[in-house]
Amino acid sequence: MQAVSATQDPQGTPRDTSEALLVTLMRMLRLIKRAHDAPIEPALQYVLYNVNCTGPLRLSDLAAQVQLDISTVSRHVRALEVSGHLERAADPADKRAALLSVTESGRKVLHDTFARRRAVLSTALSAWPEADLNTLEHLLNRLADDLETELKPSAPKRSDS
Amino acid sequence: MQAVSATQDPQGTPRDTSEALLVTLMRMLRLIKRAHDAPIEPALQYVLYNVNCTGPLRLSDLAAQVQLDISTVSRHVRALEVSGHLERAADPADKRAALLSVTESGRKVLHDTFARRRAVLSTALSAWPEADLNTLEHLLNRLADDLETELKPSAPKRSDS
DNA sequence: TGCGCTTGGTTGGGTCATGCAACTATTACC
DNA sequence: GGTAATAGTTGCATGACCCAACCAAGCGCA
Numbered sequence: 001m002q003a004v005s006a007t008q009d010p011q012g013t014p015r016d017t018s019e020a021l022l023v024t025l026m027r028m029l030r031l032i033k034r035a036h037d038a039p040i041e042p043a044l045q046y047v048l049y050n051v052n053c054t055g056p057l058r059l060s061d062l063a064a065q066v067q068l069d070i071s072t073v074s075r076h077v078r079a080l081e082v083s084g085h086l087e088r089a090a091d092p093a094d095k096r097a098a099l100l101s102v103t104e105s106g107r108k109v110l111h112d113t114f115a116r117r118r119a120v121l122s123t124a125l126s127a128w129p130e131a132d133l134n135t136l137e138h139l140l141n142r143l144a145d146d147l148e149t150e151l152k153p154s155a156p157k158r159s160d161s
Numbered sequence: 162m163q164a165v166s167a168t169q170d171p172q173g174t175p176r177d178t179s180e181a182l183l184v185t186l187m188r189m190l191r192l193i194k195r196a197h198d199a200p201i202e203p204a205l206q207y208v209l210y211n212v213n214c215t216g217p218l219r220l221s222d223l224a225a226q227v228q229l230d231i232s233t234v235s236r237h238v239r240a241l242e243v244s245g246h247l248e249r250a251a252d253p254a255d256k257r258a259a260l261l262s263v264t265e266s267g268r269k270v271l272h273d274t275f276a277r278r279r280a281v282l283s284t285a286l287s288a289w290p291e292a293d294l295n296t297l298e299h300l301l302n303r304l305a306d307d308l309e310t311e312l313k314p315s316a317p318k319r320s321d322s
Numbered sequence: 323t324g325c326g327c328t329t330g331g332t333t334g335g336g337t338c339a340t341g342c343a344a345c346t347a348t349t350a351c352c
Numbered sequence: 353g354g355t356a357a358t359a360g361t362t363g364c365a366t367g368a369c370c371c372a373a374c375c376a377a378g379c380g381c382a
Contacts, residue, residue, distance in 0.1 A: 028304065060331080097330055128303075258348090
């Protein structure tokens with residue numbers, strides 16, 4: 001099956017589209033992390049962002065969503081709570097659980113962070129045609145979804161085609 | 162300037178293409194890392210891969226290439242050396258430096274790792290038209306280059322348009 | 323009602339990756 | 353030779369993780 005267009009010689013020196021893609025991804029992430037200028041750590045941003053997106057939700061659901069261990073998320077949530085960017089409300093349906101939601105302060109942090117980052121990306125992307133940008137986002141999302149579908153059959157998610 | 166197509170309401174809830182893109186990237190990287198099934202750690206893979214790509218090279222050059230601190234790379238190189246995947250040859254021109262190169266064993270590890278990963282990606286991408294895959298790679302690379310150009314003016318790199 | 327099982331979260335402990343700063347070994351330049 | 357730059361290494365601290373053990377609130381059920 002050659003849909004992946006591998007172009008590696010048999011004796012090592014592996015080089016194929018998907019691999020190069022991966023390396024590019026890593027490089028990018030590193031660059032972005034490096035340019036970290038925000039009021040909160042990248043990992044916290046990530047969590048906060050996700051809480052913001054999917055409304056009040058349980059810690060365990062959040063963990064599933066961001067694909068981190070519950071314990072990890074638990075600590076991040078605590079940190080965000082202490083700094084006032086996130087708050088927990090008792091789940092009326094289950095006293096064990098707590099519903100997380102972003103506070104005003106948290107929203108502000110997110111907003112600022114994104115504004116900053118957007119500035120960076122804007123510059124880098126200013127020469128990009130809108131269409132390309134949308135295409136990239138679309139394809140990347142599809143890839144992520146497909147990958148997720150494959151790696152976690154438990155979460156039957158469908159990519160848009 | 163709206164090339165980035167921000168669609169966020171003024172009061173928080175930031176949502177724009179670039180941000181979503183970033184989050185998708187993080188999710189993907191995590192997925193891939195999670196599926197880590199290889200004989201060596203991802204970070205070591207990354208280093209090994211780069212040594213393999215750009216032939217015998219110095220540690221400092223390698224560090225620049227992978228964008229990690231020299232000390233970090235130093236440790237990774239040591240680890241790879243100990244496990245026999247990498248070897249250092251004295252640089253004839255400079256006794257301080259060493260030239261790193263991948264051993265046969267290292268090539269094998271890379272090969273296996275990539276084969277494994279390729280299998281995963283192949284499945285995920287089997288339904289993808291080749292064209293989309295190429296487009297994705299192309300756009301992603303462009304993005305990485307543009308970003309790099311902006312974040313490190315020291316490295317005047319040009320993206321292909 | 324009270325004993326066990328399940329489930330939502332927290333905590334303890336350990337690992338890996340990484341950067342910064344201090345240090346050693348070589349060169350390079352006068 | 354003496355001093356400054358350079359290639360790497362090592363000590364130390366931090367952040368982000370995960371796994372396993374644990375606590376606490378429901379849930380069944382006799």
